[in-house]
Amino acid sequence: MERLSVLIIEDDGQLAEVLARFLRRQGFEVETATEAGMALQKMFARVFDIVLSDIRLPDRSGIEVLQEIKRAFPQTIVLMMTAFSSIDSAVEAVRLGADDYLSKPLQLDDVKMRIERALERRRLQARVADLQQQLTERYRFGNIIGKSKPMQELFRILERVARSSATVLIVGRTGTGKELVARAIHYNSPRANGPFVDINCGALPAELLESELFGHVRGAFTGATESRPGLFEVAHGGTLFLDEVDALKPDLQVKLLRALQEKVIRRVGGRENIPVDVRIIAATT
Template structure:
């Protein structure tokens, strides 16, 4: 069975009515939407009013020629494909049309199968261009700093730094605890820079064995070592004209620090086993959860490399220092995974805000995924939160009152819920026994269990 032809709007331009009629009938049978114009001026008027995916135009026409129409299309509708019709296969006009950007040309007399194939290929090329453009736009929007989640003052400072540094060529050092989103910042810089249409190559320096790291970064020549059966391009070569992101740069061995410094200074590198220096044009963004200044002072990281990397420093705040962003992050997660916002109970929100989040945003996403699977897709309650989040409040029972105060109702609710769970666990979910342990009536424990969504069957 033949593949279905791509859909499209086609404009046929020719001063011969019979040719317009033949092409219209044939193309409509293929499922295309076809309009016609008897001359170039009419075609220009139609193009000003509506869009076409493809134009099939004769080159030789009175008043406005096909070549003049092609120039008009390239200026006013550059995404529209054009196929030119000529009477002679050696016509200089056909060659000129190809130079001006025509997709192809057809010589008279032509075969219907030939027309069908060229039209299909032209529309497939246009569809591919549109798909690539859409993908680039989606990537740019996805990693645009304007779409990163967070309204807190620390994040506003991050956005401002990204907007200032993205258009430049400067090296950037992104620092922050694990899970704070360092690679997301690197991608935001890349996709808002002039290099956005070129590769973004992430490298985890701590995940590649030291014996393979040089070959991975700079490539190798055939026979450079046992098993090197052919030449291989390194990741710096792959990232040429784009951005290379070196994550966990603090794990880079001393021997590789020297080689990386040379690349940054000379803008060239040498493959393992090679004798020729190869030029490279990359923007370097590095990231670490270590204090590189301390690492430098203690001799574990080269001072000259540190200063080369630290041209622009973007520190990312841990989640516990921007807790006001947690509700936004939660809704963003549910919008992405469930397609809607989510309701959060007051008690659950208080626990989420008070939890210190040692794993930062990555840990928050794990907790939310758990709630989405085990709880309701519409709401988040205390019952779907993992023990470490629920127990965090209870762990502060004997501490002093915080300087900025405390939401007593939410705090006591979290403790009450935890004690109810412990009573149920000790009584094997027998509510009458759990009520006895907590010195309350059966009616009272039933009410409290329902309040926290902890109803159990005896």
């Protein structure tokens, strides 16, 4: 397996050498730079997997170096090194894209742990992106069976609908693939990276359905020993699919309408309005 490469940007030559020797023993390929200009020259000559940079450098701010690296090489892991007195700057660096920060004086075991943690986080992100791509491929409109003219027209409509933010009602007999269409709309929409949450409104009693959709606060009813978010909150940033929406009682329809119009919900027994960003796709026979 190819060794991961590390660039250390540190004007303290002794510290840089100690770090370099330690990381080489861990199996990394390591280069060092004593100032920002030299570091950026090396970065543009070859892409490094990991950068360890001091937050204060002789020629430029480490924050500026971070921003330039992230603009040009967004996949590079960057860990900022800082003295205790500059912790606020380190926190700002993380806000601007650094993967983590290390406090001086450095503890080599801590350096190793934080690098491993950043690598694991990056592997998980890559895995999530891969799974997301698989879902998108699985629910491409072309994967829905149907070659007749009416089906081809339906696909064109679905593509237009997916790109919009409109609330959707799917009508069809049981077994005709309403949920498949709903998922296809979601995974071909700008919300594809958000959650897709589904519920069968006809499968729960009305008193449970309200809590399931909107959540509840502690003590709202017998057995409500703790507050719990509803599916509107769980689906925030994504899509909520309401199957058998015609089973909703009139009072729940009013609450649903308010959520659609005002983009806020209120948990059962609660007084606080909670903003939600959810697209509704509903289905009925």
